[in-house]
Amino acid sequence: MIKSIIRDSTDVFVCIQGKINQFDIRDIIYVEHSSRTVFMYTLKGIVYIPYMPLNQIYQALGNDYLYQCHKSFLVNRIHIESIDRTENVVVLKDNMGEIAVGRKYRARFLKAMHLTE
Secondary structure, three states: OOOOEEEOEOOOOOOOOEEEEEEHHHHHEEEEOOOOOEEEEEEEEEEEEOOHHHHHHHHHHHHOEEEEEOOOEEEHHEEEEEOOOOOOOOEEEHHOOOOOOOOHHHHHHHHHHOOOO
16 A cells, blocks of 8 residues: 655645545644544545554644644644633634643643743
Protein backbone atom coordinates (compact mmCIF):
# COMPACT_ATOMS: atom_id res chain seq x y z
CA MET A 1 0.00 0.00 0.00
CA ILE A 2 1.65 3.23 -1.14
CA LYS A 3 0.74 6.28 0.88
CA SER A 4 2.23 9.66 1.48
CA ILE A 5 1.40 13.12 2.74
CA ILE A 6 3.04 16.16 1.23
CA ARG A 7 2.53 19.76 2.22
CA ASP A 8 3.34 22.74 0.01
CA SER A 9 2.51 26.03 1.72
CA THR A 10 -1.18 25.61 2.61
CA ASP A 11 -1.84 22.81 0.12
CA VAL A 12 -1.89 19.24 1.43
CA PHE A 13 -1.65 16.24 -0.87
CA VAL A 14 -2.57 12.80 0.46
CA CYS A 15 -1.73 9.89 -1.81
CA ILE A 16 -3.15 6.44 -1.01
CA GLN A 17 -2.87 3.61 -3.54
CA GLY A 18 -2.31 6.00 -6.41
CA LYS A 19 -5.27 8.26 -5.63
CA ILE A 20 -4.33 11.83 -4.73
CA ASN A 21 -6.58 13.95 -2.51
CA GLN A 22 -5.73 17.66 -2.38
CA PHE A 23 -7.06 20.18 0.11
CA ASP A 24 -6.09 23.26 2.06
CA ILE A 25 -4.51 22.70 5.48
CA ARG A 26 -6.98 25.22 6.88
CA ASP A 27 -9.78 22.79 5.91
CA ILE A 28 -8.43 20.12 8.28
CA ILE A 29 -10.53 20.23 11.45
CA TYR A 30 -8.70 17.51 13.35
CA VAL A 31 -6.81 14.27 12.88
CA GLU A 32 -7.57 11.15 14.91
CA HIS A 33 -5.51 7.97 15.19
CA SER A 34 -7.57 4.92 16.12
CA SER A 35 -7.03 1.19 15.56
CA ARG A 36 -3.97 1.67 13.32
CA THR A 37 -5.93 3.99 11.03
CA VAL A 38 -5.77 7.76 10.80
CA PHE A 39 -8.99 9.67 10.21
CA MET A 40 -8.40 13.17 8.85
CA TYR A 41 -11.61 15.17 9.37
CA THR A 42 -11.84 18.01 6.87
CA LEU A 43 -14.52 20.46 5.79
CA LYS A 44 -14.96 18.27 2.69
CA GLY A 45 -15.28 14.97 4.53
CA ILE A 46 -13.11 12.27 6.09
CA VAL A 47 -9.85 10.98 4.62
CA TYR A 48 -8.82 7.49 5.79
CA ILE A 49 -5.10 6.75 5.99
CA PRO A 50 -4.41 3.16 7.07
CA TYR A 51 -1.25 2.12 8.92
CA MET A 52 0.41 5.52 9.26
CA PRO A 53 1.64 6.71 12.66
CA LEU A 54 0.24 10.00 13.94
CA ASN A 55 3.70 11.46 14.59
CA GLN A 56 4.61 10.88 10.93
CA ILE A 57 1.54 12.84 9.86
CA TYR A 58 2.34 15.58 12.39
CA GLN A 59 5.87 15.89 10.96
CA ALA A 60 4.57 16.03 7.38
CA LEU A 61 1.90 18.67 8.11
CA GLY A 62 3.92 20.86 10.46
CA ASN A 63 2.92 22.63 13.65
CA ASP A 64 1.82 26.04 12.40
CA TYR A 65 -1.86 25.00 12.23
CA LEU A 66 -2.05 21.58 13.89
CA TYR A 67 -1.28 20.98 17.56
CA GLN A 68 -1.16 17.67 19.38
CA CYS A 69 -3.49 17.77 22.38
CA HIS A 70 -3.73 14.01 23.02
CA LYS A 71 -1.77 10.90 22.02
CA SER A 72 -4.48 10.16 19.44
CA PHE A 73 -5.43 13.67 18.26
CA LEU A 74 -4.09 16.65 16.34
CA VAL A 75 -6.37 19.68 16.27
CA ASN A 76 -6.33 22.66 13.92
CA ARG A 77 -6.10 25.91 15.89
CA ILE A 78 -8.40 27.80 13.53
CA HIS A 79 -11.27 25.39 14.28
CA ILE A 80 -11.03 25.77 18.06
CA GLU A 81 -13.86 27.66 19.69
CA SER A 82 -12.64 27.30 23.28
CA ILE A 83 -10.55 25.21 25.64
CA ASP A 84 -12.25 23.97 28.78
CA ARG A 85 -9.46 23.59 31.34
CA THR A 86 -11.67 22.06 34.02
CA GLU A 87 -12.98 19.30 31.72
CA ASN A 88 -9.69 19.09 29.75
CA VAL A 89 -11.36 19.30 26.35
CA VAL A 90 -11.06 21.38 23.21
CA VAL A 91 -14.44 22.61 21.99
CA LEU A 92 -14.60 22.86 18.22
CA LYS A 93 -16.44 25.58 16.28
CA ASP A 94 -19.81 25.00 14.61
CA ASN A 95 -20.81 22.23 17.04
CA MET A 96 -18.20 19.87 15.55
CA GLY A 97 -17.69 18.28 18.96
CA GLU A 98 -15.03 18.09 21.63
CA ILE A 99 -11.56 16.58 21.74
CA ALA A 100 -9.87 15.41 24.92
CA VAL A 101 -6.67 17.06 26.11
CA GLY A 102 -4.33 14.43 27.51
CA ARG A 103 -2.42 15.03 30.75
CA LYS A 104 0.90 14.37 29.04
CA TYR A 105 0.14 16.90 26.27
CA ARG A 106 -1.68 19.58 28.29
CA ALA A 107 1.21 21.91 29.18
CA ARG A 108 2.79 21.79 25.71
CA PHE A 109 -0.60 22.26 24.03
CA LEU A 110 -1.53 25.26 26.19
CA LYS A 111 1.90 26.82 25.58
CA ALA A 112 1.48 26.34 21.83
CA MET A 113 -1.90 28.07 22.09
CA HIS A 114 -0.17 30.93 23.99
CA LEU A 115 -1.98 30.08 27.21
CA THR A 116 -0.38 29.34 30.56
CA GLU A 117 -1.00 26.43 32.89
